[in-house]
Amino acid sequence: MAVIPVALAGRSYEVRVGSGLLADVAGQCGKLLRKQRVPIVTDSNVAGLWRDTVATSLEAAGKEPRWLVLDPGEGAKSWRVLERVMDWLLDEEVERGDHILALGGGVIGDLTGFAASIMKRGCGFVQLPTTLLAQVDSSVGGKTAINTSAGKNLVGAFHQPGLVLADLATLDTLPVRETRAGYAEVIKYGILGDRAFFDWCETEGPKVMAGDKAAQDYAVTESVKAKARIVAEDERETTGARALLNLGHTFGHALEAETGFSDRLLHGEGVALGMVLAARYSARRGYISEADGERVVAAIGASGLPISIAALGMDADGRKLANHMLHDKKMDSGTLPFVLLRGVGEAFLDKQVALDDIAHFLDEQLKTA
Template sequence: MSNEQTGKQSGRGATVPVRLGERSYDVVIEPGLLTHAGEWLAPLAGRRPLVIVADVNVADHLAALGGALDSVGVGHRSIVLPAGEASKSWATLERLTDQLLALGVERGDHVVALGGGVIGDLVGFASAILKRGCRFVQIPTTLLAQVDSSVGGKTGINARAGKNLIGAFHQPRLVLIDPDVLDTLPTRQVRAGYAEVVKYGLIDDADFFAWCERHGAALLAGDPAARTHAIAHAVAAKARIVAEDEHETNGRRALLNLGHTFGHALEAEAGFSDRLLHGEAVAAGCALAFAFSAATGRCSAADAERVAAHWRDSGLPDGLAAAGIDAPAERLVEHMRHDKKMEAGTLPFLLTRGIGQTYLDRGVALGEVEAFLAAQPRAAASASVTATD
């Protein structure tokens, strides 16, 4: 991984720039960063207190961040919300915006999102609409949020019709990533985040996928060097793509959705619940995208099996059965019809010509996808992905 890819590097971490003109910002990646985050946040706070929004699962991290702010004399107040995907809702958004207004948040203030992807998406969206836009900082505490949702400015909530259908592009002013916070994360959550790490290799970096095959087990076991390298590489890859296509208008940023069209249908079938975590759905979705590509002659069966094998080796689902999905194909396709990328009745799919060769295909018939899904092995009716760690 070159300096050009990751920006400034030190022996312990890296600073990755997200280059978006006047909306540019840095992603700082450093083990132990949370304990001295006040040094980064003090210049943004000025003389105003910071409001930290967290969920109930990160109480220890909230205390550590509060101590870091106290050490540099920055005032702070906190809002603690329920954990889980259910918090990405109109009801929680209303509650959060009312609380932010009650605390007197001004347009020039910075709201700090401390937590996983749910908190980041929710706080980002609240910041985008509060007083027509205030500023926010991302401090992601899950691997999935560190390598994906905290970078790039996509914010939003879910609707009855589907995931992330209501939202806005709203870039953070700063992203602070401390790989050490992953030490407290359940193993299942780390695996789910790892799916998004591997995705970057599948998109356009076959060498990085090979790195994941060699070092993924060490990363999942908590090896600090492997973890920091993977986070920095993934963030740099996303920053590069976002800089080329911030609002997903030229098709380049759409590549980041590899596995998501299939995966969101699986999440919808699971009720957007802990029955199937987002990263697990992405892993299964990537496996299905490769399997569909192989079944339709776009890529080799060997590449599709290589991807599926890596998911199995990593403890992640490699298709419908492993994801605990037994729904009929027509119902899964109906979920896809609600995808926010639907345009003029056509749903673009991220497919592949091989590992590291993902492309956007706008000519896929949903009937062809339905026939493919109908032929896939399914879970027993009572099966589901469950947390074991």
């Protein structure tokens, strides 16, 4: 088992990566579970696969698991479902010193974490991520949120978990499409700041998708180490370091919004397309060579992820897609910074990008197969 510390003043915690962690969830959480009743938020897909495993561990330790099982999907990150979660937590008499278990992918983690952040002005929670994407990205760093009609993750809080248990066994139950979507966040760490890791992804990435445990262990552990370093440096995204983690996200969120935050385009797929667009736009502006830009595109495409926005068949032009970006939470004084590339493994924040130019660029991309 790998143990990666997320070093924050007064709020440090561990991310543990290994197989069989959910089967020992009571032992792993230890004193964080201070009362007999343990509140757990999950969705029906995950419950069907991992509820018994978690319940067996808790019950063997003398705990009483209390379950809230939600419908799966991005629609759970809403005001309506948040209200349901809060009412349930209050009925369960959750106190500020308690920890809620978030068992599921990024949607469950984001929703439960945000609920924990506002429950009696803040209670604890433990991330039990069951998707590759959640293990390498959303479960680490304390960003929690719900979506609104104006856009994705616009209402939320920074609220760090007390512990993250990334059980690699859960990856065996993922559909191939979900694994690929998670892999987008893995290769992102190489593209934005670690060329050696990008080189590894080019050669070993297919093994991650194929279920090779050694490759998955390395991919998750190295990704978490990278994110932990950045979060420790810039927890609340004030210095610009953490903003680099948004590589692909500004473009990707616009595509997600246009496709209705639906299964038509998974979040990881949106990020993959966003990184393709960021690489090509960086080349267009002369920041990166076209050869390096297309190397990024080829590595993403080789994993089975989408690399063409035209293939989405959207009824939208570049201006409509760019307008979605006006609601981006990173907008500052009317300017939207973009994470672009000076090379493979060298991302930077460009605050001089005109949305009119982005709209024109997207029009070009919508015509490219």
